[in-house]
Amino acid sequence: MKTQQYDYDVMFIGAGHGSDGAVMLNKHGYKVAKIEAEKVGGTCTNWACNAKIVLDGPVKLSRTHEQLKDIVQGDLRLSWEQNMAHKHEVIDPLADGMEKKFTGSGIDVLHGWAKFVDNHTVEIDGKTYTSDKFVIATGLHPHQLDVPGKEYAHDSKDFLDLNPLPKRMTVIGSGYIGMEFATIANAFGSEVTVLMRGDRVLRQFNAEYVDEVVQDMTERGVKFIKNATVSEFTQENNHYIVHYDDGKTVETDWILDATGRVPNTSGYGLDELGIHYSDKGIQVNGKMQTNIDNIFVAGDVADTTYPKLTPTATHHSNYIAHFIMGDTKDDMKPFVVPTVTFTSPRIAEAGVTVAEAKADREKYDILESDVTGDWFRKVNEDKIGKQTLVFDKAGHLVGATEVSEEAENFINAVLPAIALKLERDQIEQIVPLFPSIMHEGWKKL
Numbered sequence: 001m002k003t004q005q006y007d008y009d010v011m012f013i014g015a016g017h018g019s020d021g022a023v024m025l026n027k028h029g030y031k032v033a034k035i036e037a038e039k040v041g042g043t044c045t046n047w048a049c050n051a052k053i054v055l056d057g058p059v060k061l062s063r064t065h066e067q068l069k070d071i072v073q074g075d076l077r078l079s080w081e082q083n084m085a086h087k088h089e090v091i092d093p094l095a096d097g098m099e100k101k102f103t104g105s106g107i108d109v110l111h112g113w114a115k116f117v118d119n120h121t122v123e124i125d126g127k128t129y130t131s132d133k134f135v136i137a138t139g140l141h142p143h144q145l146d147v148p149g150k151e152y153a154h155d156s157k158d159f160l161d162l163n164p165l166p167k168r169m170t171v172i173g174s175g176y177i178g179m180e181f182a183t184i185a186n187a188f189g190s191e192v193t194v195l196m197r198g199d200r201v202l203r204q205f206n207a208e209y210v211d212e213v214v215q216d217m218t219e220r221g222v223k224f225i226k227n228a229t230v231s232e233f234t235q236e237n238n239h240y241i242v243h244y245d246d247g248k249t250v251e252t253d254w255i256l257d258a259t260g261r262v263p264n265t266s267g268y269g270l271d272e273l274g275i276h277y278s279d280k281g282i283q284v285n286g287k288m289q290t291n292i293d294n295i296f297v298a299g300d301v302a303d304t305t306y307p308k309l310t311p312t313a314t315h316h317s318n319y320i321a322h323f324i325m326g327d328t329k330d331d332m333k334p335f336v337v338p339t340v341t342f343t344s345p346r347i348a349e350a351g352v353t354v355a356e357a358k359a360d361r362e363k364y365d366i367l368e369s370d371v372t373g374d375w376f377r378k379v380n381e382d383k384i385g386k387q388t389l390v391f392d393k394a395g396h397l398v399g400a401t402e403v404s405e406e407a408e409n410f411i412n413a414v415l416p417a418i419a420l421k422l423e424r425d426q427i428e429q430i431v432p433l434f435p436s437i438m439h440e441g442w443k444k445l
């Protein structure tokens, strides 16, 4: 129900993808504001997904060139400086562009740090605003290793603005950020060492496919050090020393601390209001409400079982918009979140994982294939390409995983079948264009 009682119907704290639902609310006549302390678009747009994918672009190109060097002849030289300049050209205008689009359509954008005064009021730089409802979408910040010399280490945001690229780079952590940035830095000629806390990288992905990626990166010169406990960073002349285990060291020019990200839950009044949270984020019920029912949570800062990714943030936010508009009174329905790590090759997956399927053969059938022999994959002579499809016993596709240069496209192509649990006659109604990755995938369903 819209209200005349407050300045706004809904205020979003944080203007990343967790605030995407503002557009729908605004279209339906709700008075909406986004509050942003840094840049409109938040982390993904300015300091993560978009920026990274621009820097990653030439990695795939250079690999394809390597594979087709008899056809595309001559040497290829990648320029980090030009790549970084291109990134700025593509990414820097986005925040202003988005802001103009929002304000042009009637969504207010308020700049500054929001802090709750009470459950209907926030203060931004000494000025108060009231709202019927709030959506907290404040995201995460980088975890920082707590070791002596931690000030010598950098985070993902620093890497995405790094220029020039250092000759030697040491990455601590081998999750998404560690592996993606190691891939980019290696392709542009930096000598990369990855220090792993355990003995597996990218633990959330199919181990067999991860091994393919690690082997390939190793052949390209990336050094992986397993089971390393980092104890200190020191500076020596114009370089740094990473100390690990008992007395072991790596000499380096730049240190990336990629040891995870932590929810933004402090400094804006959660404790004062009594909102419940933990180190996993702000606690929510099935309707994405906090323990104060006019305050909702969307995106990375929400403590849900879904991976903390952009599609999750958008989905949370749109669900909240529908709930506020009264389109549904139900809890958010379970949804499938596809995920990809932009290494080279990539690994992407959606739905039931290979590990889950292998653990329950009574419930699932598994179709594994090496796709490098498929004529369409031979176009670029890709050397790594494996795929696992998981079906339930009734024959519905319920999960898919691929390692290849096209993995994210393949997973997106089969995603509708997984997300909607399509029946045979529905699958046959969809006729993908040819030749395409989707055509190749769809005929296997």
Ligand SMILES: Cc1cc2nc3c(=O)[nH]c(=O)nc-3n(C[C@H](O)[C@H](O)[C@H](O)COP(=O)(O)OP(=O)(O)OC[C@H]3O[C@@H](n4cnc5c(N)ncnc54)[C@H](O)[C@@H]3O)c2cc1C
Pocket (backbone or CB within 6 Å): 013, 014, 015, 016, 017, 018, 019, 035, 036, 037, 038, 039, 041, 042, 043, 044, 045, 047, 048, 049, 052, 112, 113, 114, 115, 137, 138, 139, 140, 156, 177, 264, 267, 268, 298, 299, 300, 301, 308, 309, 310, 311, 313
């Ligand atoms: C390096 C990197 C690469 C990534 N790559 C991918 C990818 O390829 N694909 C993918 O799906 N996901 C990726 N992610 C994850 C993705 O960026 C996040 O899932 C997404 O940004 C979450 O959106 P959000 O709105 O919840 O949070 P954010 O985008 O973090 O937005 C939160 C916003 O809230 C603002 N804020 C915080 N507190 C306040 C306050 N009190 N007042 C006002 N404003 C406040 C912050 O300034 C920030 O802009 C990546 C993340 C990183 C770090």
Ligand SMILES: NC(=O)c1ccc[n+]([C@@H]2O[C@H](COP(=O)([O-])OP(=O)(O)OC[C@H]3O[C@@H](n4cnc5c(N)ncnc54)[C@H](O)[C@@H]3O)[C@@H](O)[C@H]2O)c1
Pocket (backbone or CB within 6 Å): 145, 172, 173, 174, 175, 176, 177, 178, 180, 196, 197, 198, 201, 202, 230, 258, 259, 260, 261, 307, 308, 309, 339, 340, 341, 342
């Ligand atoms: N392609 C994508 O979708 C993408 C890309 C980048 C980031 N992200 C998102 O960003 C977030 C953060 O990514 P991330 O890679 O920082 O986190 P992550 O959780 O994927 O990886 C963290 C890594 O740091 C290691 N680690 C943790 N504590 C450590 C310690 N004390 N010493 C040594 N190693 C330690 C972990 O073992 C792990 O390898 C994730 O939520 C992810 O969803 C997504």
